[in-house]
Amino acid sequence: MPQGLKVRHPTEPPRVAEARTTVRSRPSARVSAVLYAAVPLGVVTLAATGVVLSPGRVLGYLPTASLDVLYSFVRMVAAYALALVFALAYGYYAAARRGGERVMIPILDILQSVPILGFFPVVIVLLVNLTGSSGPYAFLGPNLASVVLIFTSMAWNMVFGVYESLKTLPTELREASDTFQLHGWLRFRRVLFPATINRLVYNSVLSWTGGWFFLVEAEIFTTNGRALAGIGSFLSFSAAKPNANAFAAGLVMLVLVIVALDFLVWRPLGRWAERFRYDQVPSGEGDLSMDRDPSGRIRRAASFVTRGVRTGVTRISTPFVQLATIRRSPTRRGAAAVPRAWTNYVALGGILVLGWLMLIAIIVAIYQVFSGPILPAVRLQILQVPEAMGASILRVAIAYALCLAIALPLAVAIARSSRASRTGLPAIEVIASFPATALFPVIIFGLSRYLTPQGVALLMLMTGMIWYLFFNLLAGARSLAPDLEEAARSFGLRGRGFLRRVLLPSLFPALVTGSVTAFGGGWNTLIVAEYLSVNGVQSLNVLGIGQMIDIGYAEAGGIPLMVTALLTLVVSVIVINELLWKPLYRRAVERFRYD
Amino acid sequence: MALIRVDHVDKSFPTRHGSIAIMQEITFDVRDADFLAIVGPSGCGKSSLLRLIQGLDRPTRGTIYFRDRPVEGVARGMAMVFQNFALFPWLTINQNVAFGLEALGWPPEKIGAQVERYISVTGLEGFEEAYPREISGGMRQRVGLARALAVEPEVLLMDEPFSALDPLTAEGLREEVLQLWRDPQLPPEAVLLVTHNIEEAIQLADRVVVLSRRPGHVLAEVVIDLPRPRDRKSPAFYELTDRVYSLITEGGTVASQGTASNGEGGRPG
Numbered sequence: 001m002p003q004g005l006k007v008r009h010p011t012e013p014p015r016v017a018e019a020r021t022t023v024r025s026r027p028s029a030r031v032s033a034v035l036y037a038a039v040p041l042g043v044v045t046l047a048a049t050g051v052v053l054s055p056g057r058v059l060g061y062l063p064t065a066s067l068d069v070l071y072s073f074v075r076m077v078a079a080y081a082l083a084l085v086f087a088l089a090y091g092y093y094a095a096a097r098r099g100g101e102r103v104m105i106p107i108l109d110i111l112q113s114v115p116i117l118g119f120f121p122v123v124i125v126l127l128v129n130l131t132g133s134s135g136p137y138a139f140l141g142p143n144l145a146s147v148v149l150i151f152t153s154m155a156w157n158m159v160f161g162v163y164e165s166l167k168t169l170p171t172e173l174r175e176a177s178d179t180f181q182l183h184g185w186l187r188f189r190r191v192l193f194p195a196t197i198n199r200l201v202y203n204s205v206l207s208w209t210g211g212w213f214f215l216v217e218a219e220i221f222t223t224n225g226r227a228l229a230g231i232g233s234f235l236s237f238s239a240a241k242p243n244a245n246a247f248a249a250g251l252v253m254l255v256l257v258i259v260a261l262d263f264l265v266w267r268p269l270g271r272w273a274e275r276f277r278y279d280q281v282p283s284g285e286g287d288l289s290m291d292r293d294p295s296g297r298i299r300r301a302a303s304f305v306t307r308g309v310r311t312g313v314t315r316i317s318t319p320f321v322q323l324a325t326i327r328r329s330p331t332r333r334g335a336a337a338v339p340r341a342w343t344n345y346v347a348l349g350g351i352l353v354l355g356w357l358m359l360i361a362i363i364v365a366i367y368q369v370f371s372g373p374i375l376p377a378v379r380l381q382i383l384q385v386p387e388a389m390g391a392s393i394l395r396v397a398i399a400y401a402l403c404l405a406i407a408l409p410l411a412v413a414i415a416r417s418s419r420a421s422r423t424g425l426p427a428i429e430v431i432a433s434f435p436a437t438a439l440f441p442v443i444i445f446g447l448s449r450y451l452t453p454q455g456v457a458l459l460m461l462m463t464g465m466i467w468y469l470f471f472n473l474l475a476g477a478r479s480l481a482p483d484l485e486e487a488a489r490s491f492g493l494r495g496r497g498f499l500r501r502v503l504l505p506s507l508f509p510a511l512v513t514g515s516v517t518a519f520g521g522g523w524n525t526l527i528v529a530e531y532l533s534v535n536g537v538q539s540l541n542v543l544g545i546g547q548m549i550d551i552g553y554a555e556a557g558g559i560p561l562m563v564t565a566l567l568t569l570v571v572s573v574i575v576i577n578e579l580l581w582k583p584l585y586r587r588a589v590e591r592f593r594y595d
Numbered sequence: 596m597a598l599i600r601v602d603h604v605d606k607s608f609p610t611r612h613g614s615i616a617i618m619q620e621i622t623f624d625v626r627d628a629d630f631l632a633i634v635g636p637s638g639c640g641k642s643s644l645l646r647l648i649q650g651l652d653r654p655t656r657g658t659i660y661f662r663d664r665p666v667e668g669v670a671r672g673m674a675m676v677f678q679n680f681a682l683f684p685w686l687t688i689n690q691n692v693a694f695g696l697e698a699l700g701w702p703p704e705k706i707g708a709q710v711e712r713y714i715s716v717t718g719l720e721g722f723e724e725a726y727p728r729e730i731s732g733g734m735r736q737r738v739g740l741a742r743a744l745a746v747e748p749e750v751l752l753m754d755e756p757f758s759a760l761d762p763l764t765a766e767g768l769r770e771e772v773l774q775l776w777r778d779p780q781l782p783p784e785a786v787l788l789v790t791h792n793i794e795e796a797i798q799l800a801d802r803v804v805v806l807s808r809r810p811g812h813v814l815a816e817v818v819i820d821l822p823r824p825r826d827r828k829s830p831a832f833y834e835l836t837d838r839v840y841s842l843i844t845e846g847g848t849v850a851s852q853g854t855a856s857n858g859e860g861g862r863p864g
Binding site for chain 2: 170172173176182186191194197275
């Protein structure tokens with residue numbers, strides 16, 4: 001919102017709204033340490049009992065596995081460094097330049113809603129063409145492609161972190177630096193950069209979690225021919241063989257690296273970043289007690305997610321809300337505006353679909369001119385794309401419904417009970433910090449005996465979706481304004497009435513945010529959830545848009561199919577965002593936000 | 596000579612429904628060695644006025660002069676103390692106080708000496724390396740004060756500086772601000788205080804500019820000629836308080852609320 005719109009009320013009491021909400025449970029770092037340790041210990045005991053594993057062999061595979069983890073780690077670091085520089089530059093310019101904001105933020109909004117993994121095959125093909133598929137630079141192509149992919153999974157969230165920190169810098173602090181006329185480098189060093197640090201650190205944790213997910217997925221994707229040596233391809237090879245000992249060794253190494261990073265990097269960094277917090281500084285007595293509390297992580301994570309939900313709701317809706325306010329004439333507000341807004345969506349959807357058809361026509365034409373006619377088999381598959389898209393949408397929707405059925409009661413239960421959040425939350429946090437994609441090989445090779453391929457695909461989709469939903473709902477349930485809760489209690493509202501009148505409505509913004517991000521996760525997971533072949537062994541193959549992209553990548557002459565499928569996916573996602581989520585966002589912001 | 600002249604200033608903000616006038620036709624002077632308070636009800640534009648004077652924002656109409664030169668952009672020679680302190684949480688107390696001096700490009704040794712001086716003037720010794728989060732509200736506002744004084748402003752602008760403090764702390768700090776202002780060795784030539792607390796205004800100021808409800812305009816300028824230290828319980832103090840109160844409650848609205856006996860108070864100046 002432009003600064004000028006704010007009418008200043010000098011007597012407004014200082015904001016202390018959140019002071020009471022966060023201090024509910026404080027599980028110690030010890031709990032999560034134990035839980036983290038449980039994973040490798042579990043593997044080792046499993047090995048010791050000799051059911052499927054032999055300890056000696058697991059140990060024997062550790063060197064290979066650790067080398068592969070190292071490769072993966074280097075990719076992560078490279079991508080993170082890129083993302084950090086990009087986030088600071090892009091976020092700073094988007095926040096500082098008035099004109100920049102209007103263009104840069106909507107662009108980012110689209111970029112982050114697009115399923116980046118879909119672009120991976122295209123990026124590989126492009127880069128491999130550049131570096132050559134054999135010769136001294138051949139290794140660069142897939143490696144660069146994976147770094148680019150991981151970068152895209154890390155960067156947007158960090159950019160928004162920088163952008164929002166700068167935008168939400170309290171007016172008084174901004175004015176204080178204005179009254180003393182701080183300019184240029186000094187302003188950046190003393191005010192702007194420190195202001196971004198706190199969010200940047202939190203968002204970096206999220207970015208790394210997301211990064212591991214995509215890294216493993218990227219490496220699994222290129223398993224064919226082992227283009228990318230790394231922990232993902234190691235795991236998927238071991239599962240394909242099947243070699244349980246090697247798989248266990250890979251898992252242990254991956255967990256070790258993630259745990260080490262958490263304890264040696266993110267926790268100390270998070271404590272340090274606390275100093276750079278500028279919101280929730282209650283006036284009155286110093287709040288030393290809160291800061292000295294070393295446990296912090298869950299509470300901070302929760303308050304981060306809470307803030308994330310608040311800012312997320314405003315942020316994603318902001319371009320849209322602005323659009324709506326520009327279109328609405330000042331006299332015609334309220335009911336009349338709603339149908340108009342809907343026709344706008346439909347028009348937008350129509351334009352996107354038209355653009356999509358034209359793009360596909362152009363691509364097909366270009367391909368025909370430069371690479372000869374499209375093979376008849378590929379043409380048949382291209383005609384199948386709409387049906388595949390429909391199947392994928394249905395699959396994601398079913399997975400979403402199942403996730404919601406699990407996540408909603410779980411989140412409410414954990415948020416409402418301090419005991420449950422003390423014990424349950426660290427466990428869930430540990431599980432969630434582990435990239436679900438690492439388990440895909442076992443799911444595919446292990447469960448395909450018991451589940452139909454459709455069931456396997458659904459299960460993998462769910463692992464890629466559920467955390468977004470769960471953590472958002474949890475944050476929503478925890479951030480229920482204490483005065484609302486007290487008001488409900490003082491009127492004797494409890495049980496189902498409380499649920500229906502107070503809790504669920506207050507959860508609505510979190511539900512919308514969670515749903516959007518969960519769907520985003522779902523679209524990305526499709527790429528490996530519908531199709532996998534390792535060393536020519538077909539392990540999973542169900543009709544869907546992810547399958548089409550994968551087949552297009554794998555098949556000779558499949559590029560038109562791959563590009564068509566990718567475009568179809570992107571356009572569908574954007575249409576669904578515009579037609580379904582953005583209106584819901586607006587509703588969430590207008591009706592259900594309480595602050 | 597007028598240090599600051601606010602000359603027929605209007606301010607309005609654009610909103611979705613058109614523009615809202617915050618203040619209209621504001622005119623007054625801040626003179627040398629003045630302690631001027633601006634009081635008014637919520638939303639009358641007191642704080643916005645302070646920001647216009649500092650040059651953080653521009654008037655919609657009218658001009659503000661600082662030493663006879665129109666204020667365009669942030670003016671040097673004035674420093675602001677903020678309602679919620681506006682301390683940078685990532686800087687220590689020392690660094691916060693040095694903030695304005697760094698911006699002025701002072702050499703580090705000079706900054707060090709100046710910071711030390713104002714840390715001691717405001718009674719912050721021993722907290723130099725603490726972070727704002729670690730100290731109480733009263734101490735935080737001392738830091739805000741020290742930061743503003745350190746650049747040796749001619750005019751100290753104070754935006755509800757005591758309203759985020761508890762009453763006892765506020766009382767103590769008020770006395771200290773008075774002493775600072777009266778000390779000829781120390782910077783602020785004049786103090787301009789914005790407050791909604793009428794008693795606070797009368798206790799501290801030489802003159803009180805009373806603003807009406809939105810859109811704020813000057814209802815009266817009341818000269819406070821009570822000798823210092825002022826006794827809040829004295830009849831004269833009470834009478835002044837009552838007069839300002841009546842001005843605000845009756846002046847701004849059409850419907851009189853029928854309060855105090857001397858409601859139609861005189862308008863000095």
